[in-house]
Amino acid sequence: MEHLVQHAVTTIRERFWEPLSLDELARSAMVSKYYFLRVFTRVTGVTPGRFLCAVRIQEAKRLLMTTSLTVAEIAVRVGYSSTGSFTRRFTELVGLSPTHYRRLSLETPGEKREPARPEAASAAPPAPSAARCSGTVTGVLHTAGTVLSPVHVGAFDSAMLQGTPASWSSVTAPGRFTLTRVPAGTWYIHAVAQARPAGSAADTEPVPLTATAGPVRVKDDTARRIDITLSPPDWSRPPILSALMDLDPQPMAA
Incomplete structure (x- = not known):
């Protein structure tokens, strides 16, 4: 059943900004959501919801490093309706707030940096x-x-x-x-x-x-x-x- 998980992972990576649910992913794999959840977790090590969240936050990191979009604009692009919820989740999973992560990622190599402290x-x-x-x-x-x-x-x-x-x-x-x-x-x-x-x-x-x-x-x-x-x-x-x-x-x- 690994191919079903791979199909679901592809769906998550291609449509991460959409409100994908466990039911929808299981339906696309044509299996029950309980069976799908067990197989997905066994293959990837995490639940579909956590995998989706990780893909969203990874894309947010990329946008923070490569664009001038505001945090609010990035939150919407990666599937969050609330900037506050996005900021809290980003800080928890990355260890830095979005603005702090952007500041560190844009600094030139060798530049003296302010010590970064975990914010979650x-x-x-x-x-x-x-x-x-x-x-x-x-x-x-x-x-x-x-x-x-x-x-x-x-x-x-x-x-x-x-x-x-x-x-x-x-x-x-x-x-x-x-x-x-x-x-x-x-x-x-x-x-x-x-x-x-x-x-x-x-x-x-x-x-x-x-x-x-x-x-x-x-x-x-x-x-x-x-x-x-x-x-x-x-x-x-x-x-x-x-x-x-x-x-x-x-x-x-x-």
């Missing part, structure tokens, strides 16, 4: 828990291509790469990584980099590489070791939403 209270893990109970996640990153950027690795509370991580690190090349002070709990380890495919020419356009491991259970004062392999995302992967992974991470470190 729900996006960050509770500080008291992180201070009292935390562990360490270590592992090795693998890839077949030539990595052209730092590899950003973080512990997130969702299988979808969204919000702000509980702990993050950047490494200059595939190899060993360490995430320290990861709060006790269940996390997903996400990694992102830009790379040139193996065997391609030096002027080949870089492609994104991603990897996800989890759920990973972290206990107090313990270390977990995992191996993850970076690869180009396929059609079933929801878009990357966290600003930490597609902007220079230094402003997010504060």
